[in-house]
């Protein structure tokens with residue numbers, strides 16, 4: 001549950017942050033602004049429904065900035081750390097208190113399964129879950145394919161099939177409830193794609209015309 005309502009100055013700051021993030025994410029393929037707003041919305045929903053006490057300001061800021069390190073493609077699995085550094089600079093510039101800056105940058109650094117440290121606080125776990133939930137279902141699969149290179153088989157096994165693990169990594173019952181339908185869609189899609197790929201491989205192996213007399 002959220003422990004309090006947002007203060008007026010916090011709401012103003014959040015609006016400002018959204019404007020900044022919207023510009024920065026405008027051209028970021030799979031991590032466009034729609035991903036950021038989806039993660040923020042779902043993070044708020046989880047925060048309201050978990051029994052733990054959640055600070056609304058830091059969880060919202062963490063969600064808004066969670067993929068800011070994605071703006072440079074090169075950072076890849078380290079985008080949480082890079083994002084934390086970018087956000088730290090921004091939050092300091094807008095005059096946020098040190099304690100809040102640290103809480104928010106830790107949310108950003110620990111939001112992904114590839115982060116060096118796992119999420120610990122309830123706010124860190126919430127943003128992690130909200131992000132994972134946007135990788136499920138049809139949109140999640142499509143997002144995961146954007147910008148990827150390689151054969152169908154490589155992409156299927158290294159990107160799509162791995163999405164199955166996201167549901168098991170969720171921290172809260174509420175998150176599992178929110179993602180249930182998308183997870184089921186994903187499992188179905190993976191099964192069907194896997195069968196189709198196996199058929200394809202069998203067919204390729206069956207090509208016999210070169211051996212004919």
Ligand SMILES: [Fe+2]
Pocket residue numbers: 066067079111112131
């Ligand atoms: Fe991310």
Ligand SMILES: [Fe+2]
Pocket residue numbers: 031035039066067131
């Ligand atoms: Fe994300």
